[in-house]
Amino acid sequence: MILYKYLSPDRMDVLRRGMVRFAQPGDFNDPFEFRPRIQAAASSDDVRAYVEEHFEALVDQELAKYGALARLVGGTTARELLLNQKSMLPALFQLLQPQMLQRVAPAIDSLLNVNVGVLCLSEVRDSILMWGHYTDNHRGLVVGFDAAHPFFSRRRSDNDEFGFLRQVIYQLQRPQVTLTDMTSPAWFQTKSDDWAYEKEWRIVRPLSEAEHRIEAQPYPICLFEFAPDAVREIIVGMRAAPALVQEVRSMAGGFTRATLLRAREDPAKYALLIDELG
Secondary structure (H helix, E strand, O other): OEEEEEEEEHHHHHHHHHHEEOOOOHHHOOOOOOOOOEEOOOOOOOHHHHHOOOHHHHHHHHHHOOOHHHHOOOOOHHHHHHHHHHHHHHHHHHOOOOOHHHHHHHHHHHHHHHEEEEEEEEEOOHHHHHHHHHHOOOEEEEEEOOOOOHHHHHOOOOOOOOOEEEEEEEEOOOOOOOOOOOOOOOHEEEEEEEHHOOEEEEEEEEHHHHOEEEEOOOOOEEEEEHHHHEEEEEEEEEOHHHHHHHHHOOOOHHOOOOEEHHHHHHOOOOOEEEEEOO
């Protein structure tokens, strides 16, 4: 399967440098990204007493279960950090009451934007809307990546929630999660039905794994290197400038598995045709 990344003309550096940005959720154009509806978990006196009695064992159990999240903080440090919070359990249970949840969401947003990056790809290469939205009105290009390439398979274990492709789920209602469901698909891969035309797949990786980091506002630009053989298609837009077309031609030798293509308008329908670049 080939999955496509829509790029504006000023993103030619993706091909020039062999690096692509994994963006923070807060930098997406959809303000609902990574923001499911958070529900309070059950917090009866019995549950609280059990947690206090078995706190250390529960910490070890949860760190083993969510190794990827623990890795963002850093293994042993994460365990020590959690164990030191036992004295705060009464306040924590109070925090999990529904009326307090609005205070939790901004903290989660901040944590995600510091630690998590997302590469968004599409099943389709000829969406008029996406060419218009993401390629500077058809002036840019689309890069087709081989979904089977090792770049898209970086899981360290079966429990690792990072480093693999996820197909986005589209639905009308915002999903509901509890704070104990931090690895639920609702966090990473659920979007409004309004975006269904994008047929999106995505891969989530810790920003700490980025090979290059450029300081910027509001978020740093974190770039991940990919091998040239991960690219299977390069499609230039129907309004692409001659200089961009020439540059794509000139770099073809560096992408030996890639086919060079160009989008053009269908003379009879509101549609794009994708042909070989002459």
